Amino acid sequence: MSSNMSQWLKICFVVLSLILTHSVAAHQLSTSYIIAEMDDTGRINGEWQLSLTDLELAVGLDLNANGELTWGEVKNRQAEIAGYLAEHLLLSRDNLLCNLSFNAVERLQDHANEAFAVTDFSGQCAISGPLTVKYKAIFALDSSHEMLLNIGDGNNMHSFVLDDNTQEVTLDLKEGSWQTTFTQFVYQGMIHIWIGIDHILFLLALLLPAVLQRKDNQWQAITSVKIILTNTVWIISAFTLAHSLTLTATALGWLTPSSRWVELGIAISVLFAALNNIWPIVLRLAWLTFAFGLLHGMGFAGVLGELGLPADQQLLSILAFNLGVEIGQLAILAILLPVLILLRNTKLYSKGIMPVGSLLIAMMAVQWSIERW
Numbered sequence: 001m002s003s004n005m006s007q008w009l010k011i012c013f014v015v016l017s018l019i020l021t022h023s024v025a026a027h028q029l030s031t032s033y034i035i036a037e038m039d040d041t042g043r044i045n046g047e048w049q050l051s052l053t054d055l056e057l058a059v060g061l062d063l064n065a066n067g068e069l070t071w072g073e074v075k076n077r078q079a080e081i082a083g084y085l086a087e088h089l090l091l092s093r094d095n096l097l098c099n100l101s102f103n104a105v106e107r108l109q110d111h112a113n114e115a116f117a118v119t120d121f122s123g124q125c126a127i128s129g130p131l132t133v134k135y136k137a138i139f140a141l142d143s144s145h146e147m148l149l150n151i152g153d154g155n156n157m158h159s160f161v162l163d164d165n166t167q168e169v170t171l172d173l174k175e176g177s178w179q180t181t182f183t184q185f186v187y188q189g190m191i192h193i194w195i196g197i198d199h200i201l202f203l204l205a206l207l208l209p210a211v212l213q214r215k216d217n218q219w220q221a222i223t224s225v226k227i228i229l230t231n232t233v234w235i236i237s238a239f240t241l242a243h244s245l246t247l248t249a250t251a252l253g254w255l256t257p258s259s260r261w262v263e264l265g266i267a268i269s270v271l272f273a274a275l276n277n278i279w280p281i282v283l284r285l286a287w288l289t290f291a292f293g294l295l296h297g298m299g300f301a302g303v304l305g306e307l308g309l310p311a312d313q314q315l316l317s318i319l320a321f322n323l324g325v326e327i328g329q330l331a332i333l334a335i336l337l338p339v340l341i342l343l344r345n346t347k348l349y350s351k352g353i354m355p356v357g358s359l360l361i362a363m364m365a366v367q368w369s370i371e372r373w
Contacts, residue, residue: 030054030138030145033116034089038153038173042125044098046151048085049109049116050137057141059084071108074117078104085119088137094129132170139164157313159184181313182320189324192303193332198266198368199296200332201361205273206235206285207336208354211344214280219354221344228341234286236333242293243300244322250301251318257298264372265295271365277358300325 032054036046052069055061059080061073074081082102091098100123109116125131131151138145149160153173159181160169171180193199210232212219222228249255269292282288304321343349 030142031111032137032145032147033111034135034147034149034151036121036149036151038125038131038151040127040153042093042098042127043122044091044100044125045122046120048089048102048119048121049111050085050119051111052108052115052117054138054142054145055081055084055117058138069115074105074108081105081117081119084137085121088135089121090134090136091123091125092132092134093126096126098123098125130170130172132168133160133162134168135162136167139167157181159317161188178313178316182316185317185320186324186327188303189300189321189326190328190331191324192300193325193328196299196303198270198365199299201364202266202270202273202292202296203239203329203332204336205270205277205358205361206239206289207232207333207340208357209277209280209285210235210337211340212350212354219350221350225341228337228344231285232333232337235289236329238286238290239293239296240326240329242290243297243325246294246297247300247304247322247325248297248318250298251304252314255298259302260372262295262298262302264369266292266299267365267368267372269295271362271369274358274362274365278355278362 030051030053032051033049034046035049036044038044052061052074055074055077056069059077061069061077063073063076082104085102086100089100091100100121103120103122105117105119107118109118133149133151135147135149137147143164145164147162149158149162149169151158151160151171151173156173158171158173160171161184162169209219211222211228213222214220222231246255250257273288273292276282276288300321304318340349343353
């Protein structure tokens with residue numbers, strides 16, 4: 001191998017390593033959940049779920065600084081937690097502040113293997129008028145933080161996502177808005193495939209050999225762009241069909257898989273797809289993609305379940321979320337595929353980028369498999 005080729009391989013290895021490291025960090029997003037209902041008298045009751053990791057940043061739970069958070073440490077900081085929540089969540093109706101009170105943290109809830117403190121709250125708002133929710137928690141500490149809001153009046157449910165750029169929302173509880181729900185769930189579908197590094201790496205592992213063909217026991221460039229596009233359409237269509245089926249079935253409760261085994265299966269699917277590029281076993285990738293896509297759909301459904309489906313707009317929410325996933329997936333494809341097509345005729349790609357990239361993906365998948373076992 002020439003010295004120039006060796007240098008290029010080193011550069012590719014470093015760049016891909018940086019990309020993977022950044023992507024893994026980006027996937028660990030900070031999220032909180034508020035679920036509330038207001039009756040005809042303006043009385044509101046709800047719960048706020050905030051991760052212990054975020055509470056540690058906000059009020060300092062780990063008093064003995066041993067790096068582990070305990071239930072006793074949470075209970076010892078009850079007053080500080082209640083004060084922080086009251087300061088960073090403001091509700092008003094018809095321009096009049098609602099009088100909110102926050103109970104002590106009485107339980108923990110698990111989301112994606114992370115513990116969340118659950119705080120019940122209640123209060124009195126004006127009887128009528130538009131409701132404004134102002135949320136300021138965690139943003140100053142973590143600008144990637146998101147709050148998923150589900151709020152209704154017993155008849156209509158509204159779903160919103162507040163982030164550092166949108167810390168306030170105003171709504172009319174009496175008016176159910178399918179447009180708002182649709183937009184919010186499309187947005188969430190796009191975001192969750194973009195931050196879902198395991199899903200992205202699975203697609204990347206499938207796309208890396210999509211511009212190559214196996215001849216004489218080695219990878220060679222496919223000369224026809226039309227054939228590349230046809231192969232890619234089959235792969236993406238198989239993945240879309242498969243994960244759409246299981247996403248819908250799981251979200252509606254027709255399937256109830258263990259999240260642990262689903263996440264482990266997703267990690268194994270990434271590992272198999274990556275190793276298949278180095279030591280090819282399956283060359284008809286559409287069938288492989290469909291089989292593993294069923295697992296990824298269950299993973300998407302887990303995220304959708306955490307968002308909370310409005311009772312009166314379940315099918316709409318599932319459709320919108322799935323559409324968002326497809327839009328996000330196509331955006332990734334639109335960025336990656338032209339680059340791969342341009343590079344496919346170079347030895348650097350077939351001898352360097354494809355195998356080295358696949359090896360890095362496999363290494364990451366092995367780590368996930370061990371963690372999720």
